[in-house]
């Protein structure tokens with residue numbers, strides 16, 4: 001009797017687990033596949049009219065294309081200044097080793113969560129062996145706006161930044177896409193990028209000559225419905241929180257307009273519009289941005305996927321705006337990831353992956369290299385960064 005009861009309980013629990021697993025497309029598909037294989041059938045059934053439904057997240061076509069030439073650089077042609085780095089869990093020794101492997105001379109950590117002098121000192125302490133090779137760009141203390149009324153909050157935010165700038169001779173700050181898309185006022189409306197209320201913060205940047213590295217918005221596909229027509233469907237189904245579609249958010253163009261107003265209003269500041277100013281998919285707009293605002297620079301972090309699908313126009317663009325583009329890979333200097341950036345910039349290789357195999361893809365396309373001339377490469381790898389950071393050498 002007891003055995004019978006135990007069997008019943010086990011069946012109950014197993015069916016519960018099974019039901020939970022069945023709920024997810026991916027596990028459901030896998031379970032069906034396992035079942036067919038156990039039953040002695042291959043799931044790879046080639047019968048006519050047999051439709052196989054594969055969740056899009058599992059679709060990873062292997063290209064049958066055979067390249068005529070492959071040049072994968074072992075090292076970048078020139079030393080590198082990483083202008084769009086993040087460290088997160090990277091240890092000090094790991095970072096030093098990674099920088100050696102990728103010939104990264106200076107690493108800029110866009111440390112968004114470093115918002116007070118105390119935080120800053122902790123981070124500095126953690127990487128003290130790196131000395132001048134690590135440059136930290138702290139973030140703004142948005143908590144101040146949660147704790148206080150709007151105007152006082154901004155003033156305290158500016159004070160926190162000034163405290164760091166005064167004591168640490170920092171070179172810049174980092175702003176994230178949450179400015180414009182997530183931070184809301186007490187009345188529930190979003191803070192606008194061009195709101196003059198932020199002048200106390202910009203004035204601190206001006207006073208201490210701080211570069212404003214600003215990530216605004218995201219690729220325009222993130223502002224469209226997550227459906228069968230969205231070219232980043234796979235990416236968005238993995239990270240639905242990256243979607244800014246719907247009435248709670250401004251449109252892509254609206255947020256670009258706000259940023260434009262800010263660039264115009266604060267011509268006294270230097271901005272780096274991160275992720276290619278979010279115009280890697282549309283070089284005409286990227287060009288307008290740089291033409292209209294001589295105080296604006298752009299970086300290539302996480303946008304070679306876009307740039308590498310129109311390599312000829314991109315090459316012309318890089319040559320034309322060779323003094324305004326900075327190198328960055330968005331993260332620690334991982335060799336395999338950096339190598340793809342070198343391949344993209346230096347070679348004319350065709351149709352290759354924009355990220356290493358172990359990283360999640362953005363969409364089902366591949367990229368082409370832009371084989372830049374050495375003089376341009378040198379500027380993008382480190383010379384532009386040196387000039388902007390006001391350093392003589394790395």
Ligand SMILES: [Zn+2]
Nearest residue numbers: 084086330331
């Ligand atoms: Zn980043």
